[in-house]
Amino acid sequence: MGLEAKLTQDGFITTTIDSVIAWARKSSVWPMPMGISCCAIEMIAAADPKYDIARFGSEVMRFTPRQCDLMIVAGTVTYKMAQVVRRIYDQMPDPKWVIAMGACTSSGGMYRSYNVVQGIDQFLPVDVYTAGCPPRPENLLNALMTIQEKIGKTKARDYQNRSLKELELSQI
Amino acid sequence: MNLKELITDKVKEKFGAALEEVSDFRDDLCLTIKNNQIVQLAKFLKEDTELEFVMLKDVTAIDWATRKKRFTAVYHVYSFKLNYTLRIKANIDDDPPAIESVTPVWRSAEWYERETWDMYGIKFINHPDLRRMYMPEGFEHHPLRKDFPVLGIPGSLPLPYKAE
Numbered sequence: 001m002g003l004e005a006k007l008t009q010d011g012f013i014t015t016t017i018d019s020v021i022a023w024a025r026k027s028s029v030w031p032m033p034m035g036i037s038c039c040a041i042e043m044i045a046a047a048d049p050k051y052d053i054a055r056f057g058s059e060v061m062r063f064t065p066r067q068c069d070l071m072i073v074a075g076t077v078t079y080k081m082a083q084v085v086r087r088i089y090d091q092m093p094d095p096k097w098v099i100a101m102g103a104c105t106s107s108g109g110m111y112r113s114y115n116v117v118q119g120i121d122q123f124l125p126v127d128v129y130t131a132g133c134p135p136r137p138e139n140l141l142n143a144l145m146t147i148q149e150k151i152g153k154t155k156a157r158d159y160q161n162r163s164l165k166e167l168e169l170s171q172i
Numbered sequence: 173m174n175l176k177e178l179i180t181d182k183v184k185e186k187f188g189a190a191l192e193e194v195s196d197f198r199d200d201l202c203l204t205i206k207n208n209q210i211v212q213l214a215k216f217l218k219e220d221t222e223l224e225f226v227m228l229k230d231v232t233a234i235d236w237a238t239r240k241k242r243f244t245a246v247y248h249v250y251s252f253k254l255n256y257t258l259r260i261k262a263n264i265d266d267d268p269p270a271i272e273s274v275t276p277v278w279r280s281a282e283w284y285e286r287e288t289w290d291m292y293g294i295k296f297i298n299h300p301d302l303r304r305m306y307m308p309e310g311f312e313h314h315p316l317r318k319d320f321p322v323l324g325i326p327g328s329l330p331l332p333y334k335a336e
Contacts (some may be wrong), residue, residue, distance in 0.1 A: 079329040080308050086332035114315055114324025115307070123332045 026151035032068035036075030046137035065091040231284035237318040270295040291316035
Protein backbone atom coordinates (compact mmCIF):
# COMPACT_ATOMS: atom_id res chain seq x y z
CA MET A 1 0.00 0.00 0.00
CA GLY A 2 2.96 2.28 0.38
CA LEU A 3 1.80 3.61 3.74
CA GLU A 4 5.34 4.14 4.92
CA ALA A 5 6.01 6.62 2.15
CA LYS A 6 2.97 8.68 3.20
CA LEU A 7 4.03 8.67 6.85
CA THR A 8 7.41 10.21 6.10
CA GLN A 9 5.69 13.20 4.46
CA ASP A 10 2.87 14.73 6.52
CA GLY A 11 2.15 11.96 8.98
CA PHE A 12 -1.51 11.67 8.03
CA ILE A 13 -3.69 10.53 5.15
CA THR A 14 -7.21 11.38 4.06
CA THR A 15 -9.53 8.60 2.99
CA THR A 16 -13.07 7.32 3.39
CA ILE A 17 -14.31 4.83 5.95
CA ASP A 18 -15.52 2.60 3.12
CA SER A 19 -12.13 2.32 1.47
CA VAL A 20 -10.33 1.71 4.77
CA ILE A 21 -12.76 -1.06 5.65
CA ALA A 22 -12.54 -2.56 2.16
CA TRP A 23 -8.75 -2.41 2.33
CA ALA A 24 -8.72 -4.14 5.71
CA ARG A 25 -11.16 -6.80 4.57
CA LYS A 26 -9.40 -7.64 1.35
CA SER A 27 -5.96 -7.78 2.93
CA SER A 28 -6.82 -10.47 5.43
CA VAL A 29 -9.32 -12.84 3.90
CA TRP A 30 -9.43 -15.87 6.16
CA PRO A 31 -10.38 -18.98 4.21
CA MET A 32 -12.56 -21.83 5.33
CA PRO A 33 -10.85 -24.84 3.70
CA MET A 34 -13.82 -26.88 2.57
CA GLY A 35 -11.52 -29.60 1.21
CA ILE A 36 -13.87 -32.37 0.13
CA SER A 37 -11.73 -34.22 -2.39
CA CYS A 38 -8.61 -33.99 -4.57
CA CYS A 39 -8.79 -30.21 -5.13
CA ALA A 40 -7.96 -29.92 -1.43
CA ILE A 41 -4.42 -31.11 -2.18
CA GLU A 42 -3.89 -28.19 -4.53
CA MET A 43 -5.45 -25.88 -1.96
CA ILE A 44 -2.94 -27.14 0.61
CA ALA A 45 -0.16 -26.68 -1.96
CA ALA A 46 -1.24 -23.06 -2.33
CA ALA A 47 -0.54 -22.58 1.37
CA ASP A 48 2.96 -24.05 1.27
CA PRO A 49 6.14 -21.93 0.98
CA LYS A 50 6.42 -22.40 -2.78
CA TYR A 51 3.12 -20.74 -3.67
CA ASP A 52 2.61 -19.07 -0.30
CA ILE A 53 -0.93 -17.84 0.04
CA ALA A 54 0.39 -15.73 2.97
CA ARG A 55 1.59 -13.18 0.41
CA PHE A 56 -2.06 -12.29 -0.03
CA GLY A 57 -2.91 -12.28 3.67
CA SER A 58 -4.89 -15.50 3.54
CA GLU A 59 -2.61 -17.94 5.32
CA VAL A 60 -4.92 -18.28 8.30
CA MET A 61 -6.96 -21.30 7.27
CA ARG A 62 -9.57 -21.67 9.97
CA PHE A 63 -11.29 -24.94 10.66
CA THR A 64 -14.16 -23.23 12.39
CA PRO A 65 -16.60 -21.37 10.17
CA ARG A 66 -17.11 -18.68 12.82
CA GLN A 67 -13.74 -17.14 12.02
CA CYS A 68 -13.84 -17.22 8.22
CA ASP A 69 -14.63 -14.79 5.42
CA LEU A 70 -14.05 -16.99 2.42
CA MET A 71 -15.21 -20.50 1.75
CA ILE A 72 -13.00 -22.40 -0.71
CA VAL A 73 -15.15 -25.30 -1.83
CA ALA A 74 -12.45 -27.67 -3.06
CA GLY A 75 -13.94 -30.92 -4.27
CA THR A 76 -16.92 -32.86 -5.51
CA VAL A 77 -20.11 -31.90 -3.72
CA THR A 78 -22.68 -34.68 -3.57
CA TYR A 79 -26.31 -34.08 -2.68
CA LYS A 80 -25.64 -35.51 0.74
CA MET A 81 -22.61 -33.27 1.29
CA ALA A 82 -24.48 -30.20 -0.03
CA GLN A 83 -26.44 -30.03 3.21
CA VAL A 84 -23.21 -29.95 5.21
CA VAL A 85 -21.52 -27.36 2.98
CA ARG A 86 -24.53 -25.08 3.20
CA ARG A 87 -24.72 -25.52 6.96
CA ILE A 88 -21.08 -24.54 7.40
CA TYR A 89 -21.57 -21.61 5.04
CA ASP A 90 -24.52 -20.44 7.09
CA GLN A 91 -22.37 -20.42 10.22
CA MET A 92 -19.82 -18.05 8.68
CA PRO A 93 -20.28 -14.42 9.73
CA ASP A 94 -21.08 -11.78 7.10
CA PRO A 95 -19.53 -10.49 4.93
CA LYS A 96 -18.49 -13.75 3.25
CA TRP A 97 -17.39 -14.95 -0.14
CA VAL A 98 -17.23 -18.27 -1.96
CA ILE A 99 -14.71 -19.72 -4.41
CA ALA A 100 -15.93 -22.70 -6.44
CA MET A 101 -12.60 -24.44 -6.91
CA GLY A 102 -12.34 -26.83 -9.85
CA ALA A 103 -14.61 -28.44 -12.40
CA CYS A 104 -16.67 -30.52 -9.94
CA THR A 105 -17.83 -27.61 -7.83
CA SER A 106 -18.39 -25.35 -10.82
CA SER A 107 -20.41 -27.72 -12.95
CA GLY A 108 -20.29 -31.26 -11.60
CA GLY A 109 -17.23 -31.84 -13.76
CA MET A 110 -16.68 -35.38 -14.92
CA TYR A 111 -19.31 -36.62 -12.47
CA ARG A 112 -22.34 -36.20 -14.70
CA SER A 113 -24.27 -38.43 -12.36
CA TYR A 114 -27.34 -38.61 -10.14
CA ASN A 115 -25.47 -38.18 -6.87
CA VAL A 116 -23.33 -35.10 -7.63
CA VAL A 117 -24.69 -31.56 -7.56
CA GLN A 118 -24.15 -30.16 -11.06
CA GLY A 119 -22.65 -26.89 -9.84
CA ILE A 120 -22.66 -25.60 -6.27
CA ASP A 121 -24.28 -22.36 -7.41
CA GLN A 122 -27.54 -24.28 -7.11
CA PHE A 123 -27.38 -23.77 -3.36
CA LEU A 124 -24.52 -21.31 -2.66
CA PRO A 125 -23.89 -17.77 -3.92
CA VAL A 126 -20.55 -18.29 -5.72
CA ASP A 127 -18.26 -15.31 -6.33
CA VAL A 128 -15.44 -16.84 -8.35
CA TYR A 129 -15.31 -20.06 -10.37
CA THR A 130 -11.92 -21.68 -10.89
CA ALA A 131 -11.29 -23.86 -13.93
CA GLY A 132 -9.14 -26.97 -13.84
CA CYS A 133 -9.27 -30.54 -12.62
CA PRO A 134 -7.75 -29.84 -10.20
CA PRO A 135 -6.76 -26.19 -10.71
CA ARG A 136 -3.11 -25.37 -10.11
CA PRO A 137 -2.29 -23.36 -6.99
CA GLU A 138 -1.60 -20.31 -9.18
CA ASN A 139 -5.16 -20.58 -10.39
CA LEU A 140 -6.48 -20.58 -6.83
CA LEU A 141 -4.30 -17.57 -6.01
CA ASN A 142 -5.72 -15.86 -9.07
CA ALA A 143 -9.21 -16.57 -7.78
CA LEU A 144 -8.23 -15.11 -4.42
CA MET A 145 -6.88 -11.97 -6.11
CA THR A 146 -10.14 -11.67 -8.06
CA ILE A 147 -12.06 -11.88 -4.79
CA GLN A 148 -9.78 -9.22 -3.29
CA GLU A 149 -10.49 -7.00 -6.26
CA LYS A 150 -14.19 -7.53 -5.72
CA ILE A 151 -13.93 -6.79 -1.99
CA GLY A 152 -11.94 -3.64 -2.76
CA LYS A 153 -14.89 -2.29 -4.72
CA THR A 154 -17.52 -2.95 -2.04
CA LYS A 155 -18.98 -0.43 0.33
CA ALA A 156 -18.97 -1.35 4.00
CA ARG A 157 -22.74 -1.11 4.22
CA ASP A 158 -23.27 -3.44 1.27
CA TYR A 159 -23.13 -6.40 3.60
CA GLN A 160 -24.67 -4.80 6.64
CA ASN A 161 -28.18 -6.10 6.23
CA ARG A 162 -27.46 -9.24 4.29
CA SER A 163 -27.86 -11.66 7.15
CA LEU A 164 -31.05 -9.89 8.24
CA LYS A 165 -32.45 -10.23 4.73
CA GLU A 166 -31.58 -13.92 4.67
CA LEU A 167 -33.19 -14.37 8.04
CA GLU A 168 -36.39 -12.77 6.82
CA LEU A 169 -36.36 -14.95 3.72
CA SER A 170 -35.81 -18.15 5.63
CA GLN A 171 -38.78 -17.41 7.86
CA ILE A 172 -41.17 -17.34 4.91
CA MET B 173 -8.57 -84.17 -5.50
CA ASN B 174 -9.41 -81.14 -7.54
CA LEU B 175 -10.55 -78.25 -5.38
CA LYS B 176 -13.47 -77.31 -7.59
CA GLU B 177 -14.69 -80.89 -7.75
CA LEU B 178 -14.45 -81.19 -3.99
CA ILE B 179 -16.60 -78.09 -3.44
CA THR B 180 -19.10 -78.98 -6.17
CA ASP B 181 -19.48 -82.57 -5.03
CA LYS B 182 -19.97 -81.66 -1.39
CA VAL B 183 -22.61 -79.04 -2.22
CA LYS B 184 -24.31 -81.32 -4.73
CA GLU B 185 -24.47 -84.13 -2.21
CA LYS B 186 -26.00 -81.90 0.43
CA PHE B 187 -28.36 -79.76 -1.66
CA GLY B 188 -29.21 -81.93 -4.67
CA ALA B 189 -31.73 -80.29 -6.94
CA ALA B 190 -31.54 -76.96 -5.08
CA LEU B 191 -28.18 -76.46 -6.75
CA GLU B 192 -29.46 -75.01 -10.00
CA GLU B 193 -26.27 -74.44 -11.93
CA VAL B 194 -22.54 -74.95 -11.68
CA SER B 195 -20.41 -72.83 -13.98
CA ASP B 196 -16.68 -72.52 -14.35
CA PHE B 197 -15.94 -69.32 -16.21
CA ARG B 198 -12.34 -68.16 -16.58
CA ASP B 199 -11.30 -70.43 -13.75
CA ASP B 200 -13.90 -68.96 -11.36
CA LEU B 201 -16.24 -71.53 -9.89
CA CYS B 202 -19.78 -70.26 -9.49
CA LEU B 203 -22.67 -72.07 -7.84
CA THR B 204 -26.25 -70.99 -8.47
CA ILE B 205 -28.52 -72.00 -5.62
CA LYS B 206 -32.29 -71.83 -5.25
CA ASN B 207 -33.01 -68.55 -3.49
CA ASN B 208 -34.77 -70.10 -0.48
CA GLN B 209 -31.69 -72.25 0.27
CA ILE B 210 -29.15 -69.41 0.49
CA VAL B 211 -28.80 -69.35 4.29
CA GLN B 212 -28.54 -73.12 4.50
CA LEU B 213 -25.81 -73.09 1.85
CA ALA B 214 -24.02 -70.25 3.60
CA LYS B 215 -24.09 -72.11 6.88
CA PHE B 216 -22.89 -75.31 5.21
CA LEU B 217 -19.99 -73.63 3.41
CA LYS B 218 -18.89 -71.89 6.55
CA GLU B 219 -19.22 -74.76 9.01
CA ASP B 220 -18.09 -77.73 6.94
CA THR B 221 -14.68 -78.70 8.29
CA GLU B 222 -13.26 -79.45 4.85
CA LEU B 223 -14.36 -76.14 3.33
CA GLU B 224 -14.46 -73.41 6.01
CA PHE B 225 -15.54 -70.49 3.85
CA VAL B 226 -15.33 -68.19 6.85
CA MET B 227 -14.93 -64.88 5.10
CA LEU B 228 -17.60 -63.09 3.10
CA LYS B 229 -15.88 -60.71 0.73
CA ASP B 230 -18.81 -59.08 -0.99
CA VAL B 231 -22.53 -59.14 -1.58
CA THR B 232 -23.87 -57.51 -4.69
CA ALA B 233 -26.59 -58.02 -7.26
CA ILE B 234 -27.32 -58.00 -10.97
CA ASP B 235 -30.28 -56.34 -12.61
CA TRP B 236 -31.04 -58.31 -15.78
CA ALA B 237 -33.78 -55.83 -16.73
CA THR B 238 -35.62 -58.09 -19.21
CA ARG B 239 -35.48 -61.49 -17.55
CA LYS B 240 -38.43 -62.95 -15.74
CA LYS B 241 -36.30 -63.43 -12.63
CA ARG B 242 -35.06 -59.88 -12.82
CA PHE B 243 -32.51 -59.83 -10.00
CA THR B 244 -29.65 -62.09 -9.05
CA ALA B 245 -27.93 -61.80 -5.69
CA VAL B 246 -24.18 -62.50 -5.83
CA TYR B 247 -21.94 -63.51 -2.93
CA HIS B 248 -18.17 -63.89 -2.91
CA VAL B 249 -16.84 -66.08 -0.14
CA TYR B 250 -13.28 -66.98 0.75
CA SER B 251 -11.74 -69.93 2.51
CA PHE B 252 -8.39 -69.47 4.23
CA LYS B 253 -8.08 -73.23 4.54
CA LEU B 254 -8.37 -73.82 0.78
CA ASN B 255 -7.09 -70.36 -0.27
CA TYR B 256 -10.01 -70.21 -2.63
CA THR B 257 -12.69 -67.67 -3.57
CA LEU B 258 -16.08 -69.05 -4.48
CA ARG B 259 -18.97 -67.21 -6.08
CA ILE B 260 -22.56 -68.00 -5.12
CA LYS B 261 -25.56 -66.73 -7.04
CA ALA B 262 -29.25 -66.81 -6.30
CA ASN B 263 -31.91 -65.80 -8.81
CA ILE B 264 -34.73 -63.88 -7.18
CA ASP B 265 -38.24 -64.15 -8.53
CA ASP B 266 -40.16 -62.33 -5.77
CA ASP B 267 -41.73 -58.98 -6.56
CA PRO B 268 -40.73 -56.76 -4.81
CA PRO B 269 -37.39 -58.62 -4.79
CA ALA B 270 -36.49 -60.20 -1.46
CA ILE B 271 -34.06 -62.82 -0.20
CA GLU B 272 -33.08 -64.17 3.19
CA SER B 273 -30.21 -62.29 4.84
CA VAL B 274 -26.93 -64.12 5.47
CA THR B 275 -25.96 -61.75 8.29
CA PRO B 276 -26.55 -64.45 10.95
CA VAL B 277 -23.86 -66.55 9.21
CA TRP B 278 -21.35 -63.88 8.19
CA ARG B 279 -21.51 -60.73 10.30
CA SER B 280 -19.82 -58.70 7.56
CA ALA B 281 -22.86 -59.19 5.35
CA GLU B 282 -24.71 -56.52 7.27
CA TRP B 283 -23.27 -53.51 5.43
CA TYR B 284 -22.93 -55.32 2.09
CA GLU B 285 -26.62 -56.12 2.19
CA ARG B 286 -27.46 -52.58 3.17
CA GLU B 287 -25.54 -51.39 0.12
CA THR B 288 -27.30 -53.88 -2.12
CA TRP B 289 -30.66 -52.79 -0.71
CA ASP B 290 -29.74 -49.15 -1.32
CA MET B 291 -28.59 -49.66 -4.90
CA TYR B 292 -30.93 -52.41 -6.15
CA GLY B 293 -33.88 -52.41 -3.77
CA ILE B 294 -33.54 -56.07 -2.83
CA LYS B 295 -35.05 -56.62 0.59
CA PHE B 296 -32.99 -58.82 2.89
CA ILE B 297 -35.34 -60.66 5.19
CA ASN B 298 -34.24 -60.86 8.86
CA HIS B 299 -31.56 -58.23 8.32
CA PRO B 300 -30.90 -56.53 11.68
CA ASP B 301 -30.76 -52.95 10.38
CA LEU B 302 -31.74 -52.55 6.74
CA ARG B 303 -31.18 -48.84 6.15
CA ARG B 304 -29.74 -47.08 3.14
CA MET B 305 -25.97 -47.01 2.87
CA TYR B 306 -25.04 -44.24 0.42
CA MET B 307 -28.16 -42.39 -0.59
CA PRO B 308 -29.85 -40.05 1.90
CA GLU B 309 -32.66 -41.39 4.05
CA GLY B 310 -36.01 -40.67 2.48
CA PHE B 311 -34.74 -41.25 -1.06
CA GLU B 312 -37.25 -43.41 -2.85
CA HIS B 313 -35.35 -44.90 -5.76
CA HIS B 314 -32.59 -47.45 -6.29
CA PRO B 315 -29.89 -45.98 -8.53
CA LEU B 316 -28.23 -49.09 -9.94
CA ARG B 317 -31.46 -50.46 -11.38
CA LYS B 318 -31.49 -50.39 -15.14
CA ASP B 319 -34.60 -48.21 -15.29
CA PHE B 320 -33.01 -45.46 -13.20
CA PRO B 321 -31.75 -42.52 -15.32
CA VAL B 322 -28.03 -41.72 -14.99
CA LEU B 323 -28.72 -38.09 -14.11
CA GLY B 324 -31.27 -39.05 -11.50
CA ILE B 325 -34.87 -38.05 -11.10
CA PRO B 326 -35.24 -34.26 -10.80
CA GLY B 327 -36.44 -33.20 -7.39
CA SER B 328 -35.85 -36.59 -5.78
CA LEU B 329 -32.83 -35.34 -3.83
CA PRO B 330 -33.33 -32.14 -1.81
CA LEU B 331 -30.85 -29.25 -1.99
CA PRO B 332 -30.43 -26.60 0.70
CA TYR B 333 -32.44 -23.44 0.32
CA LYS B 334 -30.59 -20.65 -1.48
CA ALA B 335 -31.30 -17.10 -0.35
CA GLU B 336 -30.80 -14.46 -3.05
